[in-house]
Amino acid sequence: MDFLEMIFGKIGDLTWGWSLIPILVVFGCFITLATGFVQFRYFGRMFRVLSRANNSADPNRISAREALLVSVGGRVGGGNIAGVAVAITLGGPGAVFWMWAVALVGMATSLVECSIAQLFKRKVGEHSFRGGPARAILHGLGPQFRWLAVIYAICLIAAFGLGFNAFQGNTVAGAIQDSLGIDRLWSGIALAIASGIIIFGGIHRIAKASDVIVPIMAVGYLALALLVILLHIAEVPHVFMTIVNNAFGIEQAVGGGMGAALAQGLRRGLFSNEAGLGSAPNVAATAEVRHPISQGITQSFSVFIDTIVICSCTAFIILLGDVYVPGAENIDGVVLTQQSLVSLLGGWAQYYLTAAILLFSFSSIIYNYYLGENALTVLWKTPVAILVFRMAIIVIVFVGAVAPGATSVFFFSDPMMGVLALVNLLVIMMLFPVALRLLRDFHGQLKAGVDRPLLNPDDYADLDIDREAWRLPAE
Known part of the structure; x- marks a missing residue:
């Protein structure tokens, strides 16, 4: 076991340690420039997805809105509460600024990776699609790169199917035990049962559940943060100035100054919004849309919601409170956020936060499950394999909840996500000309007065796309 931990530790050092974060940031900046700041050009269109009028009317299909909410449910998790708290503690308030910066850049990366996944999706049955980086490799790069799809x-x-679900179960059970005094066994049983009910319904039930859970959790958490801000509105300008000054080293909150703020902000921001990591495209490909770029724009909005909105809520709760101690060691991010809320609003707030953590983590579990299932179908397509995987997820969630020490078995999760991200970035680079082609097509139709651009498969006859997947029903 020690040997395996050493090997995966080296993999983690080679990815997250020094190469991955700079590559993600530099590549995100390159995509932003090469696409003409696409995330800002189409920012107004992002909000259209919230209207049901711009989504599929067929209840059997996954709409753009549902795919957005599944994605938001997956991106928004413990990192938005515990991760932000740790980043501010270790990097100072300036870490928040760099989280915002990396999110704005990551919006372009997410738009491109999700558009590519949409283009190469495959129709499965009458009402479903499957796609993602693995299928983009198989159909965009060709069967000679199947080995790369297998690694992915x-x-x-x-990382997502196994490891992160154990951690999410642990987070939920720990929060419930700390705030409500309920034994981990009972919360573990309840969480495992609830997870099983959703995941055995497949992507359609996951989408319907997310359509309910995600708006409640996002709006509820946003309302809590707005209450904190309104009650302390006079201090908000000072908090903004502290964030900016610390981000550029004008004020120093922790050792390392600007460097610590930059490192923590970029790392936690990328880990939270997942832009470029290759996870969200799997969900993006399930939606029925008229053009791949439409779903790319939608998923770019998901990054905005995750970091600019939800992470900022946590940041202001912590920085407006009086519990935060810069540079504190052995920090428990959930506890810091919880104690900050109590200091600002009173004891009832800790129960509100526990409910938020439950929703955040549960939405991440069902999202992580689908990512694992989708990847499994690249390796094995038998129903038995999916059944075994579903049972394994239920057991992992339960064990992670009742036995916190068991999560140490999944020490490979972060290193595997690092490899996953490097593979995904390689795929994006190789297929980036195709993404630019999609963007030109989409922009050209808009200039011609088409309000909702439509992909014409005949324009992409040279690519291995599934024409059935792009044969949309007449409106």
């Missing part, structure tokens, strides 16, 4: 699929199953 294995990493996705290991």
Whole structure:
């Protein structure tokens, strides 16, 4: 076991340690420039997805809105509460600024990776689609790169399907035990049962559940943060100035100054919004849309919601409170956020936060499950394999909840996500000309007066796309 931990530790050092974060940031800046700041040009269109009028009327299909909410439910998790708290503690308030910056850049990366996943999706049955980086490799780069798709699929199953679900179960059970005094066994049983009910319904039930859960959790958490801000509105300008000054080293809150703020902000921001990591495209490909760029724009909006909105809520709760101690060691991010809320609003707030953590983590579990299932179908397409995987997820969630020490078994999760991200970035680079082609097509139709651009498969006859997947029903 020690040998395996050493090997995966080296993999983690080679990815997250020094190479991955700079590559993600530099590549995100490149995409932003090469696409003409696409995330800002189409920012207004992002809000259209919230209207049901711009979504599929067929209840059997996954709409753009549902795919957005599944994605938001997956991106928004413990990192938005615990991760932000740790970043501010270790990097100072300036870490928040760099989280915002990396999110704005990541919006372009997410738009491109999700548009590519949409283009190469495959129709499965009458009402479903499957796609993602693995299928983009198989159909965009060709069967000679199947080995790369296999590496991607294995990493996705290991990191998201298995490891992160154990951690999410642990987070929920710990929060419930700390605030409500309920034993981990009972919360573990309840969480495992609830997870099983949703995941055995497949992507359609996951989408319907997310359509209910995600708006409640996002709006509820946003309302709590707005209450904190309104009650302390006079201090908000000072908090903004502290964030900016610390971000550029004008004020120093922790050792390392601007460097610590930059490192923590970029790392936690990328880990939270997942832009470029290759996870969200799997969900993006399930939606029925008229043009791949439409779903790319939608998923770019998901990054905005995750970091600019939800992470900022946590940041202001912490910085407006009087519990935060810059540079504190052995920090528990959930506890810091919880104590900050109590200091600002009173004891009832800790129960509100526990409910938020429950929703955040549960939405992440069902999202992580689908990522693992989708990757599994690249390796094995038999119903038995999916059944075994579903049972394994239920057991992992339960064990993670009742036995916190068991999560140490999943030490490979972060290193595997690092490899996953590197593979995904390689795929984006190789297929980036195709993404630019899609963007030109989309922009050209808009200039011609088409309000809702439509992909014409005949324009992409040279690519291995599934024409059935792009044969949309007449409106």
